[in-house]
Amino acid sequence: MGLEAKLKQDGFFTSTVDALVAWARKSAVWPMPMGISCCAIEMMASGDPKYDIARFGSEVMRFTPRQSDCMIVAGTVTYKMSYVVKKIYDQMPAPKWVIAMGACTSSGGMYRSYPVVQGIDQFMPVDIYLAGCPPRPDNLLNALMQIQEKIGRTKARDFQDIPLPELPVIQNN
């Protein structure tokens, strides 16, 4: 008796929990749009109907890190801004991924000077470095698909009991 006949009768199939969880995770990667400068325009363009990031389940741009899975750092990160980026990254619940979008974020890009961090991997982990200045929206979609592939290889138990880091309360004046 083959699978087709089984499906005709009861309509079930077997899988592993890992595969199912990974499939669910990678099909709904909610991005945290960390739009800092011009790359953010291309990031917005990737959400429009022409490029349509919704085809990959990532149209839900959450403007709060508490509800996001993947941080898209789109733009030039200065030393002053690096604390903000890190703070928002720390607030994202695990599992989390990071796309360093564009040349500035990946390596400082054309801003080879004193105020710009020469690559955000100096202070936070990065999963995908995305080339371009700024990258086209289809390039961002490509990065997203790479992230999905990476998530697809994970196991559910990889992310057990990862607590949110204790964040210090900073009084801004």
Add this chain to the structure above:
Amino acid sequence: MDLKELVTYKLKEKFPEVEFDITDYKEQLAVTFGKKNIVNVASFLKDDPDLQFKLCEDVTAIDWARRKNRFTVVYHIFSLKLNSRIRLKSDVDESDLSVDSVAFVWKTADWHERETYDMYGIIFNNHPDFRRMYMPEEFEYYPLRKDFPLMGIPGSLPLPKKDE
């Protein structure tokens, strides 16, 4: 009476004791004088009914690196009445970097002076809110000075700690 004659006449009449060096280059008028008189000259140019330089477009500085008076503070002001600009310049030496603030004459000068302080280290006396503009508060250097390296001083700007 063209602009140069008018400004020269007015300034000489009002401040006979101050030395003015008024030059005209490519129809841009520049007035150079000692930094002690900056507030008096600025408020006169703003309030005089014939001149009315009411808009301060920019305050910045020049670092001449090896010159005796190392810095020059530059003010660009605009008169809506005359539809023309003049440039005020004052030399500042490294031994005494203070200049009196004109933020009470032109309110726009507030942020411009903060920026000049941030980038060149010129101290503006009596400024209402004297802090750095762009760089972090605890930063110790002045990036637009000629002796500041393009890539900065290593370790002068701390980064957040990377988790393992």
